[in-house]
Amino acid sequence: MSTISVAAGPFAHDRSSVSRIMLDVCLALTPATLFGLVMFGWPAINLWLVTCASALAIEAACLRLLGQPIRRLLDGSALLTGWLLAISLPPWAPWWIGVGGSLFAIGIGKQLYGGIGQNPFNPAMLARVALLIAFPLQMTTWALPNPLFSSSAPGFFDSLAITFAGAPLADGMTGATALGNLKTELTLDRTAQEILKGGFSTISALFGSTPGSLGETSELLLLIGGVWLVLRRIIHWEIPVAILASVFVMATLAYLINPDRYAGGLYQLTSGGLILCAFFIATDPVTSPISRVGRLIFGVGCGVLIYVIRTWGSFPEAAAFAVLFMNALTPLIDRYWRPRAYGRNVRGKPLVAAKWTSQVKEVDKV
Secondary structure (H helix, E strand, O other): OEEEEEOOOOOOOOOOOHHHHHHHHHHHHHHHHHHHHHHHHHHHHHHHHHHHHHHHHHHHHHHHHOOOOHHHHHHOHHHHHHHHHHHOOOOOOOHHHHHHHHHHHHHHOOHHHOOOOOOOOOHHHHHHHHHHHHOHHHHOOOEOOOOOOOOOOOOHHHHHHHHHOOOOOOHHHEOOOHHHHHHHHHOOOOOHHHHHHHHOOHHHHHHOOOOOOHHHOOHHHHHHHHHHHHHOOOOOOHHHHHHHHHHHHHHHHHHHHOOOOOOOHHHHHOOOOHHHHHHHHOOOOOOOOOOHHHHHHHHHHHHHHHHHHHHHOOOOOOHHHHHHHHHHHHHHHHHHOOOOOOOEOOOOOEOOOOOOOOOEEEEEOO
């Protein structure tokens, strides 16, 4: 009679957890978020707090209705969803935009499908698209940067009126985003080069002194946070690189073909929420493919759709639409591009072990 004793199990654990991953992503978002809050002042702070708080409250209510422990709030997923939604909204939007978006993101985009890990679409982007379709005026009114405590910035009590009482914004306090301005001016028979020379600065876009959401301000801080997540192995590099490379290549080719009609690759990389999408939204492990090839295909698909919608679509900002469309294709991508199973080759056939003496010890007993 013989027995087999296994020397080591074929698994490993890196001590990661849901709460730790969510915390790392929130930490990576913190520098860009704080910078954006300073640039847009008290109304942005009010909206960010309301959106995050309502996401946590709605998550708690859903957990209570489902009979699940409230301590699941501590995993940080609801906070991150509210955070991503908040920094994708116009920073001076009214409070009900943040609350309604959180209700849609948590209640419908997440809990309706079974909670964390079950949602097929990114909840924050699902809510942003719903808000954009339902409330286009509020979702396309962009405040100019008014740094906190500057002479032109609204004070604390004025900001309460803007956020909670619907006080109208003065004309001199609003402006178009870089992408919106380009799309509008092109319809007036102006060339892309004339438009960019008159109202776009790569330095301003990188450092965040342009109109837009908190996730469109400091591209440099978002890039630093995204690279930190890659180095921490919280996200994989394939999706961000594929998105940025595909947008840059398509924009550069279009610019070389017709520079009067199309902006160059650097403009596309530093405008809108592309960096936020590439590193913090499209890389959601629940709604993106699991294999390396699948992630590359997913990233290229997002990048192509972003550029196509930005250039020829009705909306100047296209990240949310692109991510949701590719989220729908994720199961199909995973079906045809699966990662290699342990103990099998890429074709699914069992591997042939040359020696087992270092792992398995056979003992004969009579």
